[in-house]
Amino acid sequence: xxxxxxxxxxxxxxxxxxxxxxxxxxxxxxxxxxxxxxxxxxxxxxxxxxxxxxxxxxxxxxxxxxxxxxxxxxxxxxxxxxxxxxxxxxxxxxxxxxxxxxxxxxxxxxxxxxxxxxxxxxxxxxxx
Numbered sequence: 310x311x312x313x314x315x316x317x318x319x320x321x322x323x324x325x326x327x328x329x330x331x332x333x334x335x336x337x338x339x340x341x342x343x344x345x346x347x348x349x350x351x352x353x354x355x356x357x358x359x360x361x362x363x364x365x366x367x368x369x370x371x372x373x374x375x376x377x378x379x380x381x382x383x384x385x386x387x388x389x390x391x392x393x394x395x396x397x398x399x400x401x402x403x404x405x406x407x408x409x410x411x412x413x414x415x416x417x418x419x420x421x422x423x424x425x426x427x428x429x430x431x432x433x434x435x436x437x
Contacts (some may be wrong), residue, residue, distance in 0.1 A: 311347075316370030325360040328367055343375035 317328045329336035332414035345353035353359055
């Protein structure tokens with residue numbers, strides 16, 4: 310039966326390494342590799358996307374501990390079925406939403422501002 314990390318309830322803006330450290334867990338690269346493998350993240354290299362995916366799972370209480378570690382949850386129901394996550398291309402839907410919010414939203418705002426500046430420069434050249 311899979312064992313899960315306790316749900317992270319700390320700061321909203323935090324890295325995976327800092328969240329694990331705040332919880333008193335080992336946050337070394339080799340440990341994160343083992344955690345990634347236990348959660349179906351293949352070829353872990355420590356990218357922001359991979360870490361955000363694991364952080365999202367940690368915040369929802371769905372991050373599986375690597376084999377050989379004890380569960381910190383106080384649940385006593387041994388008949389509970391394994392937790393299911395909707396996964397698309399290796400990312401959970403929560404991970405996709407988080408990445409889109411963090412990168413997509415800001416990138417779109419920047420590109421809109423850049424388009425405005427280009428249009429303004431173009432109009433200024435026409436006037437001269």
